Amino acid sequence: MKILRSNDYRRMPWKNGGGETVEIAVSPDRAPLSDFDWRISMATVASDGHFSSFPGIDxxxxxxxxxxxxxxxEGRPPKLLTVADAPLSFPADIPTSARLSDGPVTDxxxxxxxxxxxxxVRRLRLEGSQSVVSSARExxxxCHRGSVVLTTEGVSATLHAFDTAVLVHPSTINLSAEIASEVFLIEISPS
Known part of the structure; x- marks a missing residue:
């Protein structure tokens, strides 16, 4: 288990120069935008515009x-995406643009x-305990909100808001939160 604290994340410009992204994790470690296997980031979208194109990326x-x-x-009807919606998947190499509903968003x-x-990608809202079983490679x-304790194979760690844990070949993970918390569970597997 590798714990990544929010104050250690890298800040970098968007590929198209239209804003800034906060890189949470990338594989291989410190891979450039042109050569990653997987990448997780946050961005603040402050104006309408086009997304960066990433050939061969989902x-x-x-x-x-x-x-x-x-x-x-491109090829789909317009889709409103809010904090209440499930994560939306699409190819990163087809033309995509965004129009803000009412001010900036963070994604x-x-x-x-x-x-x-x-x-x-799944959004989990927690208060109490929950077990997660996964066959993912990683x-x-x-942790988006609150604070979550995760335990796997006798090892425990606490994630506070915006902290991240990366696990390789996990089987069962126990999550617990004393206050209402929200985590995103990202499973990465061979295609």
Whole structure:
């Protein structure tokens, strides 16, 4: 289990230069935007505009803060995405643009290289205990709100808001939260 604290994340410009992204985790470690296997980041979208194109990449977007935005993804009807919606998956190499509903939003962005990997993103709201069983090659837990204790194979760690845990070949993970908390469960597996 590797714990990543929010104050250690890297800040970098968007690929298209239209804003700033906070890189939470990337594999291989410190891989550039042109050569990652998987990448998890947060971004604040402050104006309407086009998304960066990532050839050969699949993406899942979740809204963390703000009123939401309408995504125009080529070949699909426009989709309003808000904090209440499930994460939305789409290819990162087709033209996509966003129109903000009412002011800036902060999103969570998960990307995997299509030829090598696939991913699934779930939002879990916790108060109390819950077990998670996964057959993923890697499991990433991103704590969005509150504080969560995770335990696996006799090892425990506490994630506070915006902290992350990366686990390799996990089987069962026990999560507990004394206050209402929210985590994103990101499963990464071979394609």
């Amino acid at each position: 993406r899942t977007l979740s809204i963390l803060e703000g009123a939401g935005m309408t995504l125009s993804i 969570l962005n998960v990307m995997t290289r299509r030829q090598r990997l696939k991913h699934r 499991l990433v837990l991103f």
